[in-house]
Amino acid sequence: MNGWALIATAAVASYVLRILPLLLFRRLQLRADSRTVRFLSHAAAGVMGGIIYAALFSGHLHGEQGDDTLTAPMVALRLAVVVLAATFALWRREVFTPLLACTALAAGALLLMASSA
């Protein structure tokens, strides 16, 4: 499959996945506190959790087939960074500071691990 055909196919399929539920739910009258809306909101939160896990440990975001080479210290570092980000965000109730602080801390820890290896 050539590059443009590949891009066009994926683009159309992605767009259909985005628009179909909107078109479907436009025809249905649902209250914001209805069971269906709450079910979908819970499912969306579940998606988020799955993406965080995959990005941390499966390498899916970067296209690897699963990272079996993760060492125990690296797993601990990744988990610690996410827990720290959660704590920071719960405390500050904003995104930017936890993002900057945890990225800086992770960079420091990675440099330290690299220099001691």
Add this chain to the structure above:
Amino acid sequence: MFLQGCRDALPVCVTFMFLFSSLGTAARQGGFSLLQAGVMTLTVHAAPLQVLLIQRAESLGFMAVIAATLLVNFRFVILSSALSDTFRQVSLWRALLSIQLLSVSTFTLANARQPHGGDLHAYFLGSGVTTLACAVLATVIGHGLGGTPSPLVIELLSLLVPIHFTALACLGGLHSRVLHGTVAGFVLTPAIEPLAGGLQILLVPALVAVVMSLGDTVPVRRPA
């Protein structure tokens, strides 16, 4: 609200600059032109699927691309369904145009903004236009530079998305159902992935939603 969306999207832009510039570099190495890389980000707008397309461009046929898109991007069905109430207020053609801006980041921003009220669609537009423009720009820059980042930088990049999404999930506070659902999804994914493989993308959200919906129906015991 549009400008508020643009402002709130700035942390996402930091993440996207790193994520999509590395994707632009990968696209160049995978034989995609600058225009193709930019158009791919603009029209597909889903980093995990783009990586798959870039890495397997030679071997993917039409049906394989459709199947991969369904599997990797099925989350859009759930996110779009959850946002449908917001889009019901706008005309069909505006909904058709703006839904392309939907990503996990823009959904999470809009979802976190929901309790504050206001024109949520304008907010979604502001955050979506900002993040998509940033993603396209970063892809083009990454393609133009073409250098491979060091393993240390790759490791740091892989942490940006989870840090960012975790912070977004925590915006509602400790008792927020979004946070509870996110934690449940995080815990269930490694448990279900070995059993269901790629289908965990569908099963985990469904299971989280069923369990949490059951929890919603349990009456809360209040002190007399």
